[in-house]
Amino acid sequence: MRHLLSSCIALLLVPGAAFACAPAPPPVHDIDANRYYTDARSSIVDPALKARNEAAVKPVNDYLGHVARSASDWQAGRDPDGAGCALAWLQAWAGHEALLGTMTTRQSYYTRKWTLAGLALSYARVQLEATPAQRAAIEAWLRRLADVTIDHAEQHKGVRNNHYYWEGLAVTAVGGVTGDSRYLDWGRKVFAHAMGQVAPDGSLPLEVARAGKALSYHLYAAAPLVMMASILDLDDPALERLLRFSVQAVADPAPLARLAGAPQEVPPRVPGWIAIHERRSGQRIAPQAPPADNWDARMGGDRNLVNPLEHPRAGQGS
Known part of the structure; x- marks a missing residue:
């Protein structure tokens, strides 16, 4: 027993050691x-309201985070069991029709579409490892x-702002992994609508x-549009205006502050989605390189790791 305990402790101390996949948590139906x-x-x-919301959606976010981490780690070669774990968790919730229950508020719908985007993009990383039964489910x-x-x-009759773009990414990613043109066509419609909203200066009113x-x-609005453009293999000058406007506003928020009529909250670093754009365009639009820790579960995990659904410029994928 003492020898077994020592072996377990030693394994815990090995960097990058692979562990058996834990069972998937109980499926969440209603949000x-x-x-x-x-x-x-x-x-x-x-x-207080933010904390309440975070507690309500934590089971869903934790599930997505685990699937995205397993899929990214497997694709990056960090975890040989990651694909099997991600697929097992996806199959477990698929078999119970998770997330298809009651959505009580708009925020509930937001959570579901963000989750769908991340799940579909994570699945793309491990899809080729799925069994026929797993793929079907x-x-x-x-x-x-x-x-x-x-x-x-x-x-929904509300404004077509960033939430619409995230819905577009979620559906587009499903189209990418299923090959269903209905979803890809709907994604193109959302993307075209978004491009029509970009002002001449690159801002989104x-x-x-x-x-x-x-x-x-x-x-936040630019993130799904960058990934959609790569998945759909689209280029648009309006997107370039938006991306450059957004990146420049991080360096100098004063022009946007004047437009918005309020001082801006400035992030500490360039947006992580520039990694996706640089792979797609072959051009750098920010003075800094993408952050080394470039994680977003809603975008399929590690954004520095090319997603199989992307269409990078020749020589830019890695």
Whole structure:
């Protein structure tokens, strides 16, 4: 027993050691999230409401994070069991029709579409390792989630801001892994709509309206559009204007602050999605390289690791 305990402790101390995949957590069917902004421009966060929302969606976010980490680590060669683990977790929730229950609020729908984007992009990393049974179950589930995402987007009469773009990415990624042209065509429609919203100076009026969070939401709105452009193999000068406007605003937020009528919250580093854009365009638009820790589970995990759905410029994929 003492020898076994010593061996276990030694294994824990080995960097990069692979561990058996834990069972998937109980599937979440309903999402009961809540709004946490207190003003009409959605620029002021109530900490108590934010904490309540984070607690409500934690099981979903934890699940997505584990799937994305397993898939990214496997693709990067850091975990030989990562693909099997990601697929097992995806199959477990697919078999119970997770996330297809009641969405109580708009924030609940937001959580589901962000999760779908991350799951589909993570699945793309490990899809070739899936068994026929896993592919059938997982892809049928992703299709159902894409269908309800489209239904909600088409019925929703609100503004078509960054949330619409994230819906577009979620559905586009499902189209990428299933090969279903319906989803890819819908993604193209969303992308075209977004490009039509980009002003001549590169700003997005609906994100300028977010007052002190205008810069944050330009960066957040650009993220799904960068990935959609790569998946759909699209180039558009409006996207280039948006990306350059957003990156320049990180270096000098004053022009955007004047547009928004409020000082801006400035992130400590360039946006991580520049890695995707640089692979796609072959050009650098920021003075700094992409951050070494470039993680976003909603975008499939490690953004420095090319996603199989991307269309990088020749010689840029790695």
